[in-house]
Every structure is written in structure tokens, then in C-alpha cells.
Amino acid sequence: MAAGGLCSAAAAARAVSRGWRGAATLAVHPAAGLADEAVETRALGLSPRQAVTLRALATAELGGSLFASCAHYEADAGGRLELARAAALGGDFRGLEPMGLFWSLAPAALEPPYRRLVPRGLRPLCVDLLLHDGHSPAGALPGPLLARARLERCFTAPGVRRVRLKEGRVRGSLFLPAGDGPFPGVIDMFGDEGGLTEYRASLLANRGFAALSLPYFDFEDLPRVMKDLNFQYFEEAVRFLQHHPKVKGPGIGVIGTGKGAELAFSMITYLPEVVAAVCISGCSFHTVTDLHYGEKTLPALRFDMSKVIVSENGVFDIFEALDDPRDPANSHCCIPIEKAEGHFLLVVGEADRNWKSSLYAELAIERLRHHGKDNFTLLSYPGAGHQIDPPSTPFCLVAIDRVLRVPVLGGGESRAHAYAQEDSWWKIQKFLRLHLG
CATH class of the missing domain: 2.60.40.2240 (Acyl-CoA thioester hydrolase/BAAT N-terminal domain)
Structure with a gap:
């Protein structure tokens, strides 16, 4: 203390x-x-x-x-x-x-x-x-x-093992449940805060999943800042987990929040090994940083800082700052999620002020339906904000952004947000078990 x-x-x-x-x-x-x-x-x-x-x-x-x-x-x-x-x-x-x-x-x-x-x-x-x-x-x-x-x-139950990874380019922590397995495999990613965040992966391992907490910048020898991500890194992580002797396979799942959810959209779209994606407060367009995949460069929507509103007490409201994905000029930033053969679980806080999660979920569902797809489930929570975590994680209306180093409005109301965390956590696990066999 x-x-x-x-x-x-x-x-x-x-x-x-x-x-x-x-x-x-x-x-x-x-x-x-x-x-x-x-x-x-x-x-x-x-x-x-x-x-x-x-x-x-x-x-x-x-x-x-x-x-x-x-x-x-x-x-x-x-x-x-x-x-x-x-x-x-x-x-x-x-x-x-x-x-x-x-x-x-x-x-x-x-x-x-x-x-x-x-x-x-x-x-x-x-x-x-x-x-x-x-x-x-x-x-x-x-x-x-x-x-x-x-x-x-x-955060870890007796018998759960944590294995720190340095496999090829892949970094992170693999959490393995107690017992012989094999277990359904899940990759867990967070947003632009960077570094290694392990608590959700460890809690998933407590519940029977082989969970890989996957950082993608600002950790060990990974790039210091989130810039021009290389998709081969995520592909290598998927193949590592898929072939691990403790992982059930053949398909694996991904779960991500914010930028991590956007990467989950990309992974289930471009990698057939990924058969289930949990996208929490995510966008089905590339955002902020371009994604490189082989010889291709997948461009991203950008933030227009002139659209940021700063309150009298210095809190940044970035709700309107991201380029509008509905603008036809930005269509080249869209992830072609209709190509995914797996299933999506979209988790949305309707009072998210970090960005327009509800709109982005609507656009994703509209695109899937337009292509005759019904491989999605939407969990939409009135009054919930941006960072929907496991149950009873303390609600935070405004948080210091690790990149901008200023207080940023996340939105939501504490009681409604707490309900969203409690309700979604068990439904996320049920979804993963269903689609990972």
C-alpha cells in the first residue's frame, strides 16, 4: 500500500x-x-x-x-x-x-x-x-x-503455466491450463497502449483455454512505437499457436480490444487458421497505421487532431477525430471481412466516446449481410464505454493515453459498464468454446 x-x-x-x-x-x-x-x-x-x-x-x-x-x-x-x-x-x-x-x-x-x-x-x-x-x-x-x-x-489458478515466448519473431506469454489438454487456442491482443498485457489471457487459461497474450509494439525487441505493422508477425503467431502440442486445433480464435480488435478482423479475414474472432470496441477498417502484408500495403484511416475537443479541465474528446469510414474516398482502408469463413462476435459499448464503436459494428454487419453472410453475433450494451474488460474491472471514464500522454474520454456510466463486463465475459467464452470445438 x-x-x-x-x-x-x-x-x-x-x-x-x-x-x-x-x-x-x-x-x-x-x-x-x-x-x-x-x-x-x-x-x-x-x-x-x-x-x-x-x-x-x-x-x-x-x-x-x-x-x-x-x-x-x-x-x-x-x-x-x-x-x-x-x-x-x-x-x-x-x-x-x-x-x-x-x-x-x-x-x-x-x-x-x-x-x-x-x-x-x-x-x-x-x-x-x-x-x-x-x-x-x-x-x-x-x-x-x-x-x-x-x-x-x-489472475492465475493453481496449475496454470505461463511460458514467456521468444519464438522466431513472436514475443509474449503463453498461458496453459492445468492438465494434459489439448486445449482450444486463443490469441489475446489489446490496443494502442502497447507492451505486454497478460491478465485477460491468464483468466482465459483459468477457464480452459491455451491463451497467447500477444504484444505487437513497445515490448522487448518489438518496434518501440505502433507504426507500419507487419502482418507476417501475426501470421507467425497464429501458426505457432496452431501447432503447439497443447493446442487442440485445427482452428484457433482471437480476441482483441480497440486496435487489437481491428487486428482480429484482419486475422480472421486473411488467415484461414483463425475460425473465431471476438472484436471488442473494434473497427473493420485499418486505422492509424498501415499494415504491410508481403508486397502489399494496406492503408489506414487517420486521426485529424483538429477535430479533437479539449474540455476546460484538459480532457481530450477524440470521438470525431478518426476519418469517416463511410466516405467513399476511404473505402480502400476497409478490411474485406466478407472473405472470412469463421465467425465474429462483436462487443460494443453504446456510450463509447473513444471512437464510434456502435457505428463501426453496424458497418461491419451491413457489409457481411450485403455479401449474404450471417456469421456474426452482436453484443451491444447501452451505457457502456470503450474498455470492456473481464468482470468487476474498475470503470474508468477518463484515462491517461499511453501514446498521447493526455487524459482521453472513454465514455460510459459505471453501473452499465459493469453489467457489460459481467455479461460479455461469459458469453465470449461460450462463443469461443462453440467455434473452437
Whole structure:
């Protein structure tokens, strides 16, 4: 925990001795569970109808920033509080939201804003839950501490193996489930943040997939910036995974977010080995950087920075900045997805402000239907923003862009976004299992 967090914890510990009001206890189950699993939280030993505040505290692995959330509750007539049954009465969310304290985690007071609590490594995320007497108004010191509990949100299950890759040009991490296999194979990619992001691949391995987390720039000896990508790199990754002895085959799947989703569109279109593509907040046009494939250069839509809107508090809204794919002059940037023999799952947040995910999904479906194809499923979520991650990943309306190094509006509303993450995660796995045999 950051220094400020340790001070808060010490103060809370002192409050236990000063403010103890009986034998209140706070229990969480599982105390150490997978990060995509729900947590049961209950408090016992409270007074009948006692007003309490629950707080969650977590520290980012990268940078050590403290994240916090809180919600107000009332115990039942027996002095018991179960988050699976009790609605939050205020705080960072309202209503029956048993995992609300997790998806509403945000930078704590005095911490730099616009940070996302996303693991860059695979250490468990430790979360402290603190139960306070009374309803603490926003910005006020919480009431006396009645009980506390610590839990771990783990990204790898026992028996899952991580193999760091340096195979030809391919870099990344291959996660293999426990057991002999073979397992359905999936390549996992993210967007223009670059580097190696492993948490989704590791969670997929927990669920029985051989998952390759595939970086494509800003990692080891890969290009430092995302510029003029070489498609042979992705082709080599597909063939490596397809021929791995632990992978079931013959076809493999890909899952990507943002730029990663666009690459998933390309891979299922140009590579017959790819039979299923999950495209989260993606565009079926080449964007930002050209894609080289042998002697061909596949041109990309560009961002027009003159169309970026900057708010008074310095937040960049880039929603209108990408060239319009509907303009006939940009038709040469289109990925011919109608040539794909595999199946698409399009996952869209309708309140995405990073770019026009809903429009891009409509254009992809329109193109497929125009060519007599029905090999697609659309999951479209009202109120969800751009970065649709596994369940209970904290919502972030505005995040620092790693390339632009400025805060960029991602869009969405926290509760609706949390629902999209929970609902889509299990449907993504069902889709992959169906089409990967």
C-alpha cells in the first residue's frame, strides 16, 4: 500500500480500539479467489438497522497509487448485512450491487486522477474492506472502524503455466491450463497502449483455454512505437499457436480490444487458421497505421487532431477525430471481412466516446449481410464505454493515453459498464468454446 494508505490503515486500526461497539465481524468469500469471480461480503454483530459505511482500498502494482470506493448500507433487524441482499443507499453507487465496491474503485483523494487500476503483471490484487459506523459523506473522515477484512483477486489458478515466448519473431506469454489438454487456442491482443498485457489471457487459461497474450509494439525487441505493422508477425503467431502440442486445433480464435480488435478482423479475414474472432470496441477498417502484408500495403484511416475537443479541465474528446469510414474516398482502408469463413462476435459499448464503436459494428454487419453472410453475433450494451474488460474491472471514464500522454474520454456510466463486463465475459467464452470445438 502507498505511504498515505499505510497511514490511513494505522489510523483505522487505532479507531478499532476507540470506537469498538461490540463484536461486529466482516467476512468475505473467497478470501483468495479468481479476479473474474464474484465475492460474497457479509457483516455480523451489528445493531438492528445500524447505519454503516463499507470502504474498499487497493494499491496499483505500477506506481503504487491508492484506489478507493465506498457505499452506505443499513443492517437488517437482526444486525446482519449481506451485500447479495442489501441495496447500497449512497456513496459511489446505489442499489443491489454485490460487486459495486470493486468496479467503482477510483483514484483516492490526493492521488493523480485519470489512472486505471489494471494489472500489468500477474500478482494478486489485494483489496482491504473496512466497515465503519455511520454514513460517511463524500470527502469526510469515516466513522469509527468496526471490522475489516482483506482479500486477494488472483489472475492465475493453481496449475496454470505461463511460458514467456521468444519464438522466431513472436514475443509474449503463453498461458496453459492445468492438465494434459489439448486445449482450444486463443490469441489475446489489446490496443494502442502497447507492451505486454497478460491478465485477460491468464483468466482465459483459468477457464480452459491455451491463451497467447500477444504484444505487437513497445515490448522487448518489438518496434518501440505502433507504426507500419507487419502482418507476417501475426501470421507467425497464429501458426505457432496452431501447432503447439497443447493446442487442440485445427482452428484457433482471437480476441482483441480497440486496435487489437481491428487486428482480429484482419486475422480472421486473411488467415484461414483463425475460425473465431471476438472484436471488442473494434473497427473493420485499418486505422492509424498501415499494415504491410508481403508486397502489399494496406492503408489506414487517420486521426485529424483538429477535430479533437479539449474540455476546460484538459480532457481530450477524440470521438470525431478518426476519418469517416463511410466516405467513399476511404473505402480502400476497409478490411474485406466478407472473405472470412469463421465467425465474429462483436462487443460494443453504446456510450463509447473513444471512437464510434456502435457505428463501426453496424458497418461491419451491413457489409457481411450485403455479401449474404450471417456469421456474426452482436453484443451491444447501452451505457457502456470503450474498455470492456473481464468482470468487476474498475470503470474508468477518463484515462491517461499511453501514446498521447493526455487524459482521453472513454465514455460510459459505471453501473452499465459493469453489467457489460459481467455479461460479455461469459458469453465470449461460450462463443469461443462453440467455434473452437
